[in-house]
Amino acid sequence: METYLQFMLLGLGSGVIFAGLALGLVLTYRASGVVNFAHGAIAMYSTYIFSSLVDDGQYPIPPLPNLLSMIEAVLGWFGIQVDLPDIPPFVQLGDPWSWPMALIGALATAGLLGFLFHYLVFRPLRYQPPLSKVVASVGLMLMLQAAIVVRFSNRPRNVAGLLPQDGVDVLGTTVPADRFYLLAAILVATALLYLVFQRTKFGIKTRAAAENEQFATLLGISADRIAAVNWILAGILAGLVGILAAPITGLNPLNMTLFIIPALGAALVARFQSFWIAVWVGLAIGAGQSLLQIMEIRLPWIPDINLSQGLPLVVIAVAMMARGQVLPSRGAIERGRLPMALPTRIRPRLMTFWILFAAAILIWAPFVWRQATINTLIGAVLALSLIVVTGFSGHISLAQLSLAGIAAFMLSSLATDAGWPFPLAPIFAALVATGFGIVIGVPALRVRGASLAIITLAAGVAIEVFLFKSDGWFAGDSTRHVADPSLFGIEFGPNSPFFFGDGKVPSPAFGLFVLFMFTLAFVAVIRLRQSMLGEQMLALRANERAAAAAGVNVTSIKLAAFGIASFLAGIGGTLTAYKFGTFNMASFGVLGSLSVFAFSYLGGIATVSGSLYAGSLFPESIGTLAFEKLFFPLGRYEAYLAGLFLIVTTLVQPEGIDVFDRRERRRIGWGFVLLWRKATGNPDRTKPDWVERIYPEPKHKKGMRPSPPATVDAATTHEDGGS
Amino acid sequence: MKKIAQLRWLAILAVFALLVAACSSSDGDGGSEDTSASETTATTVAAKDPIRVPAINQEDGVTAFPDEGLAVKAIFDWYNAQGGLDGHPLEFDLCTAGDDPESTQSCAQAIANDDSATFVHSIMVPNSATLFDVMANAEKPILAHNQFDIPDALQPDVYASDPGLLPMATTLMLYTLEDLGLRNIGVVVSDDEVGRGTGDFLGFLVEEYGGTPTIITYDASVADLLPVFSAADLDAIDGIIFVPTSVEDCGPASQALKSLSFDKPILGGDACTAQTYVDSGNVDGWIFVVGTTLLIDGDAGRDQTIAIFDEYGGPPIGGLVAPASMGAYFVIDVLEAAYEAAGNDITAMTEDLIREAALGYTGPLTLGPEVFGCPGVDPFVGLCNTSATVVQLEGDTFNLLTDWYVVDVEPYAALLEG
Amino acid sequence: MSERVLTIEEMAAGYDNVAVVRDVTMHVDRGEVVALLGPNGAGKTTTLGAISGIVRLFGGSINILGQDVPKLRSAYLVGQWGVVHVPEKRGLFFQLTVEENLKLAPRLESGNTDEAYELFPALKALRNRMAGTLSGGEQQMLALGRGLLAQPDLLMVDEMSLGLAPVIYEELMPLVRKVADETNAAVLLVEQHTDLALAQADRAYVLSHGDLVLQGKASDLLRDRHLIDEAYLGAEALDQDPAVAGSPAADEAEAPGE
Known part of the structure; x- marks a missing residue:
């Protein structure tokens, strides 16, 4: 028994990190109603600032728009070479700084980041539905991480420990002192936050604004300013955790960003309300992980399935589900609309044209474009999966790529190891993914919005950790192999011969196969949108209670949504497996799921044709390739821009590029039509139907001038109030 | 309504300006194809037709090895400045990939589809699975691939100058068992198929010597490595062997061990010899297994390479820069042999000739052991180099502790079965 | 002639782009109790909201104590102009205690809430109770108490009697008169209970469909x-x-x- 206590004590290091991050998450939520997925990224970013100041005396400037560069480029098109000043990547601030100064600099940056998040992103989004905020937060996470990768590459960096590191003997085990200092710091911070929220006027105001923003406004409380101060505090807290914990975890762009997942779990158990619960649960997760880890090592009877990594998260999901918690609402009016799921129809001639066009590209275009088109189509299938589950049904699922991975794995087991023929193997593989997907969908029956996003994220991690890595029943190599698919002796894999084309890889045969599969999926989703099932999904998305009252079977529709979406993800996974031939399960990880989600949202989460736009944003797809050919290869900047675009999209055009494109094309077209009419002396100014159809924006109606009020005066008939 | 429309265009404009700024900033480096420097070198010294060296390196992503790319480039630049291959300059044609396997596939396809590319120099490519698939289908050999895992070593037509995980871990273990005479050994490996396999085999070795192994696997994504080390019951063991698969893990591991005041021998993999870790002081006194002599004071190859890096803009030495540098020298040696076999005619340097040159190459390797032979022993066809040696860090110098071990890889085959 | 606290001229206000209140001109002087009457949907609540800044102003002007309230003002500046708006739902925070609710009164630098307890002794015993557990009458007392702690120049109460038993609001209503008389505040009262409101008021305005259709002295309108x-x-x-x-x-x- 004593040993188990020892083991749990050893988990203090991770526990303190999870607790510290969870504390900041709860603070942010209580102050502004936002679940900040990028909280860990703030911690990471501040630590890099600290490291850069202490080691080199340099302050990194994130990639920023520079209008002068634009002028340079434009002049360059005309052949004029100018060299205007650039924004330097680093600012040299003298010699390497002392650690107190560097700490101040880093924490100031952290506070500034918190403020900017609030002011530039979450304040404008405050009346939007949770989807927008989750997306924006994911975008910020991607951006911060990418900014560090751009500036610092990946050279390992060591951060000097600010806290004493000598071992302390406790309960017969040695634990470095810094864990205890960190624990003390976190507990003090928790106590302080608790006191501030309970006793100080600022704390009471924050709680008031959190409960009902409008009532708070009537009392002269600026919810906005309160949120800003709290965001700054949360940022500083994140920075502190990151810097003090860096010697424990090492410094790289990915760590802190991913530690947010257990922290989110802890905050979720605390309902994003209680500081103490969040901290204790965070510590418990750390202790639990350590306990399981050591038990796995010391006790041979425990199956070796990475219990320590996946279990705490799964337990949280189960706990949340059992309690049926919903994040406390904020009493603020949710005025924003969900991304519109525009009605759609199949236009046979247009579709035939595009199919033939795509086929032509897949046969005769240079191989780079062929592969890009294939990547686009496969990405589009994955995007279709998100369109069904998030766009139509309103459930934020961050586990789609993990489901794709399950299908890919099953395909290689069935087709290559067990010799199942096409199409039995891929279909069954997709069905296995569907099974998992429905299981993931069960929490959606009781949990919504950001909470569901957290649970699906945890599920994705659990899949990665339990299934993709271990020697468990998904046993074997993490490198999988899939042979080229074939039917009736005709091969249509990337290396299969084809009678037309240049004979290079990827084979047009494979491209046409992918095109075929995509078309099937595309048409299927259109039909879904047009069907009763699709309407019911949309009804559920809009208002679950009203839909239930109208007779929609909530459970079966929700599970159907997850089922269909996972089947599509599974198909995407099998196509990916065929595409690579030999692949590693690591490519279906959690970060990948976040990227797929990001691209799908960017392309257009609620419109079927949005899937194509989304697909073109995937790595090495048409969009990125075209950009590379026209301008320059994006390389490391791709993730940064993806994150930035994501935020801009939530702020400005939640329907994504698809609707933006449609509307702007119509607007430009209308501009031309107007010009033509003016030129030909046509006085008609009415908009044709094809312009009006893409949602007309409501016009500002001016109030009408009414007649004056009647006045009663007993004594006279004197008129009061002029006419 | 107008305001939103204006905002949209403003946002687009800002993003565009950002893109252009990214283009012109120096570290954005316009190209994933980088032939500029070699072209300049070509005109200044060697004036004959260049010999193309198609190369792939992962440099754009969270996992990135830009230093390793710089090392190879510097060595090629130096070689060209010396006159190149009989007057032919080497044209270092680098395609950089990112984290996503699609970019690796894209680089590989470009080479596979290019008839004038007869091989690929693969520097650091974690997404090796897709690279191998494309190259195998195109039947082009891969030279100097850094061995990441068992599948790498099983690839036919891959000729690696780096011994890779298994021989190096074995060397370290044999040194511990034979030279240090320790018996109760803690083996810390990463928790994936590679790490576990390595751990299993090393444990087996220890038992062969009548010792007691404690195999500990750590998950790379875990926040704190301390529990892992403590699980080893440090009082009962005589020494720890730490074999990371990821360079970042060295930091937390060394920190944890230092804070535990573990004063018995600690042995680590070469990833932990990166300059950052040396500077931190946390790995002082550690014993490292290395596959090259780049870090060893007094070695001629080391002096030469450091001089090259100084002059041609190479990276700080240490960590995986060592195997990458050795790889560059290996590629040069193979090309020289192939050139000779082709009768000094660069147009006759086909895939087959290069393959044979690699297969027939027996060393000595610059920065490497004298004994070198491709192909590797069945089934580890790609494992040409199974030699490693052991050094110890004192302050900031690495002292050679022993001669090159030549590891017998036959028992590894048994590992694959079970 | 007592000081004019609130002057509204030709005000139009509403939500999104629809004007709910179209053209209202009214005024309230110090020490006056003015009733704002009208059927449901007439725009009474909107009018109050426009004055206190939570409803968008489309046109016209609002002048408080000689200061023209700017059209694009931040709603939270209401505290600075001595305007207290007790909304229809009382504006209490159910998750906070009675004491904490009181502490949030605007312009209460000292944090001293004793005055409210003096005015409403019944609240004293409920000091640490969550506001959500109070009865309707107690909640109304809390809301009024908080409003009065702010020492308002203009007190606006929306539907004070809503949901209250007659006994209770008959008790509370005269308070409004007392406040105007003793503190010289201007009071604007929105009420459905016409008679009760007119009994305490000096003057009244009647809104219908966003327009001011009737105005006059309370006594005249009662008659x-x-x-x-x-x-x-x-x-x-x-x-x-x-x-x-x-x-x-x-x-x-x-x-x-x-």
């Missing part, structure tokens, strides 16, 4: 009660009543035939 009923039905009814000055029917009566 000519039917006018208010007609006002509730709309301006047409008023047009047909000869007793209403300026209405077409009155003109007819003055000069029949012609």
Whole structure:
């Protein structure tokens, strides 16, 4: 028994990190109603600032728009070479700084980041539905991480420990002192936050604004300013955790960003309300992980399935589900609309044209474009999966790529190891993914919005950790192999011969196969949108209670949504497996799921044709390739821009590029039509139907001038109030 | 309504300006194809037709090895400045990939589809699975691939100058068992198929010597490595062997061990010899297994390479820069042999000739052991180099502790079965 | 002539792009109790919201204590102008205690809440209870107490009697009068209970469909009660009543035939 206590004590290091991050998450939520997925990224970013100041005396400037560069480029098109000043990547601030100064600099940056998040992103989004905020937060996470990768590459960096590191003997085990200092710091911070929220006027105001923003406004409380101060505090807290914990975890762009997942779990158990619960649960997760880890090592009877990594998260999901918690609402009016799921129809001639066009590209275009088109189509299938589950049904699922991975794995087991023929193997593989997907969908029956996003994220991690890595029943190599698919002796894999084309890889045969599969999926989703099932999904998305009252079977529709979406993800996974031939399960990880989600949202989460736009944003797809050919290869900047675009999209055009494109094309077209009419002396100014159809924006109606009020005066008939 | 429309265009404009700024900033480096420097070198010294060296390196992503790319480039630049291959300059044609396997596939396809590319120099490519698939289908050999895992070593037509995980871990273990005479050994490996396999085999070795192994696997994504080390019951063991698969893990591991005041021998993999870790002081006194002599004071190859890096803009030495540098020298040696076999005619340097040159190459390797032979022993066809040696860090110098071990890889085959 | 606290001229206000209140001109002086009456949907709550800044102003002007309230003002500046708005739902925070709710009164630098307990002794025993557990009457007392702690120049109460038993609001209503008399605050009262409101008020305005259709002294309106009923039905009814000055029917009566 004593040993188990020892083991749990050893988990203090991770526990303190999870607790510290969870504390900041709860603070942010209580102050502004936002679940900040990028909280860990703030911690990471501040630590890099600290490291850069202490080691080199340099302050990194994130990639920023520079209008002068634009002028340079434009002049360059005309052949004029100018060299205007650039924004330097680093600012040299003298010699390497002392650690107190560097700490101040880093924490100031952290506070500034918190403020900017609030002011530039979450304040404008405050009346939007949770989807927008989750997306924006994911975008910020991607951006911060990418900014560090751009500036610092990946050279390992060591951060000097600010806290004493000598071992302390406790309960017969040695634990470095810094864990205890960190624990003390976190507990003090928790106590302080608790006191501030309970006793100080600022704390009471924050709680008031959190409960009902409008009532708070009537009392002269600026919810906005309160949120800003709290965001700054949360940022500083994140920075502190990151810097003090860096010697424990090492410094790289990915760590802190991913530690947010257990922290989110802890905050979720605390309902994003209680500081103490969040901290204790965070510590418990750390202790639990350590306990399981050591038990796995010391006790041979425990199956070796990475219990320590996946279990705490799964337990949280189960706990949340059992309690049926919903994040406390904020009493603020949710005025924003969900991304519109525009009605759609199949236009046979247009579709035939595009199919033939795509086929032509897949046969005769240079191989780079062929592969890009294939990547686009496969990405589009994955995007279709998100369109069904998030766009139509309103459930934020961050586990789609993990489901794709399950299908890919099953395909290689069935087709290559067990010799199942096409199409039995891929279909069954997709069905296995569907099974998992429905299981993931069960929490959606009781949990919504950001909470569901957290649970699906945890599920994705659990899949990665339990299934993709271990020697468990998904046993074997993490490198999988899939042979080229074939039917009736005709091969249509990337290396299969084809009678037309240049004979290079990827084979047009494979491209046409992918095109075929995509078309099937595309048409299927259109039909879904047009069907009763699709309407019911949309009804559920809009208002679950009203839909239930109208007779929609909530459970079966929700599970159907997850089922269909996972089947599509599974198909995407099998196509990916065929595409690579030999692949590693690591490519279906959690970060990948976040990227797929990001691209799908960017392309257009609620419109079927949005899937194509989304697909073109995937790595090495048409969009990125075209950009590379026209301008320059994006390389490391791709993730940064993806994150930035994501935020801009939530702020400005939640329907994504698809609707933006449609509307702007119509607007430009209308501009031309107007010009033509003016030129030909046509006085008609009415908009044709094809312009009006893409949602007309409501016009500002001016109030009408009414007649004056009647006045009663007993004594006279004197008129009061002029006419 | 107008305001939103204006905002949209403003946002687009800002993003565009950002893109252009990214283009012109120096570290954005316009190209994933980088032939500029070699072209300049070509005109200044060697004036004959260049010999193309198609190369792939992962440099754009969270996992990135830009230093390793710089090392190879510097060595090629130096070689060209010396006159190149009989007057032919080497044209270092680098395609950089990112984290996503699609970019690796894209680089590989470009080479596979290019008839004038007869091989690929693969520097650091974690997404090796897709690279191998494309190259195998195109039947082009891969030279100097850094061995990441068992599948790498099983690839036919891959000729690696780096011994890779298994021989190096074995060397370290044999040194511990034979030279240090320790018996109760803690083996810390990463928790994936590679790490576990390595751990299993090393444990087996220890038992062969009548010792007691404690195999500990750590998950790379875990926040704190301390529990892992403590699980080893440090009082009962005589020494720890730490074999990371990821360079970042060295930091937390060394920190944890230092804070535990573990004063018995600690042995680590070469990833932990990166300059950052040396500077931190946390790995002082550690014993490292290395596959090259780049870090060893007094070695001629080391002096030469450091001089090259100084002059041609190479990276700080240490960590995986060592195997990458050795790889560059290996590629040069193979090309020289192939050139000779082709009768000094660069147009006759086909895939087959290069393959044979690699297969027939027996060393000595610059920065490497004298004994070198491709192909590797069945089934580890790609494992040409199974030699490693052991050094110890004192302050900031690495002292050679022993001669090159030549590891017998036959028992590894048994590992694959079970 | 006592000081004019609130002056509204030709105000139009509403939500999104629809004007709910179209043209309202009214004023409240110090020490006055003014009732704002009208049927549901007339725009009474919107008017109060426009004054306190939570509803968008489309046109016209609002002047408080000689200061023109700017059209694009931040709603939270209401505290600075001495305007206290007790909204329809009382504006209490159910997750906070009675004491904490009181502490949030605007312009309460000292944090001293004793005055509220003096005014409403019943609240003292409930000091640390969550506001959500209070009865309707107690909640109304809390809301009023908090409002009064702010020492308002203009106190606006929306539907004070809503959901309260007659006994309770009959007790609370006279308070409003007392406040105006003793502190010299201007009080604007929105009420459905016409008689009760007129009993305490000096003057009254009647809104219907966003327009001001009737105004006058409370005593006059109480006497000519039917006018208010007609006002509730709309301006047409008023047009047909000869007793209403300026209405077409009155003109007819003055000069029949012609």
